[in-house]
Amino acid sequence: MSSNPDFSDFFYAAPDGLRLHARVYGEANSAHWPVVCLPGLTRNARDFHELALHLSTRSALARKVVAFDYRGRGQSAYDPDVSHYNVGIEAGDVLAGLAALGIEQAAFIGTSRGGLIIHVLGAMHPAALKAIVLNDIGPVIEPAGLAHIQSYLERAPKPKTLAEAMAAQRSVHGQDFPALADADWERMVRAIYRETNQGLLPDFDSTLIDTVANLDLSQPLPPLWQQFDALAAIPLLVIRGANSRLLSQETLEEMRKRHPGTRTITVPDHGHAPFLETGNLPTDIALFLDQAEARKNPR
Template structure:
């Protein structure tokens, strides 16, 4: 049963038995493609709360929306083997969640790491993909952007109060996100942190940071162009933050050349990754899904 916040919690077992979590919005909606939301490296299902509410209740064609917590994030169990914190295992976890929910196909919204998982799903089980929204991610990851992520994760502050947590996020990210309002910053903190007796802490397994320890940022990172090209027949909306350090303009433009049907949106005043609940992004995403589903019939 849905909570007063518009969603219900769903727990299921990963292929290796780990207990994982997802939020389900509009669980009784059955009229259109369901939407699966996949967050970034250290993020969780709360990132998609406002977008999920919009897609599940504030549009003419309300959809079921499923937002996943990967292992080690949010309400999912931490994995004692940090080697399992990789996109291949996480893609398998998503497929297990879909199976547990009886969802055979869906539209996917992937932010950052979530978009990489979509590339893997396209290789593992392409029939599950009805449409794709990639949020500030593509087949080429700029080493500078990933190094920036590791840098602020390594130096993450330990705020005692909510106000200190908001100030800490502003200090790190405000240069890339001048478009954000006070409300946006507060919502961000509530999405990525949890309150404990010690203060506001990031809501993920600290061991996740160790998965970036051996990356050589002086060399180009491996690309996923073959996997991206395999998605050519799937409708695609690609979103890029104008100030993104992770997804370059060159890669964004090349994605459009290799996927001629790709729709693209550049979000001014935001970096990696744009907040999908801001501006007219919810409306654009909903319209894209409605349009593509109508054409598929």
């Protein structure tokens, strides 16, 4: 495990031997539930940097935070078999990483695809889940949201500079995120791209685009209500962007009906998916985790 002033880089072997990576923040924090952060389809551990710093160093109950790079993203190795880029295998990879770190139970935060992986983990290993934060994802995925993802991945620009990359992201997502400032767009771009001798490159295996491009959006994806219902005993916070195209208000209301006690936050001027480091979200997430742990482990 290599070190950084803010986190440590942890490398481990997937069940099939692929070399995978995670960031570990607050490694010495052991008094409270650890937190596992799972990013979106083409995203990586860097998405959670500011939130992880808050949870590990700035909140009332300092926690260990583990942010994963799935296979084919960030510092994890690319898989030569594109069929392995699926939520079932990725859920198994997360469990392997937790086992390597000696973590048996944790609170889980999942953005988009990360939330789908949490649904799978609930079926594979429910005892691992102490609390759940779903960021703009639920059991029903709206076709309009998937179509938007398909569109911008298939037509992804190839910027050469940071400024070009920021402009490109604004052109695609600016309508859904009208309140973002330059600093927000810069953080987003620095999380998406890596700097190379050839300029900026997306920090994921390009074959991931094929897994989305081949989806037939004329047919709705199978809903995950059965998997969601299995999470009913676990404290749940659902965050939704007010402009989200992927998680509808109707699905959010149904989630609240099926999971009594669900907390919800709607983030104004954000689409899919809200930036978890903005506004009051770090404080709100920390408070939710602290209260969930206090209810589970009363003094």
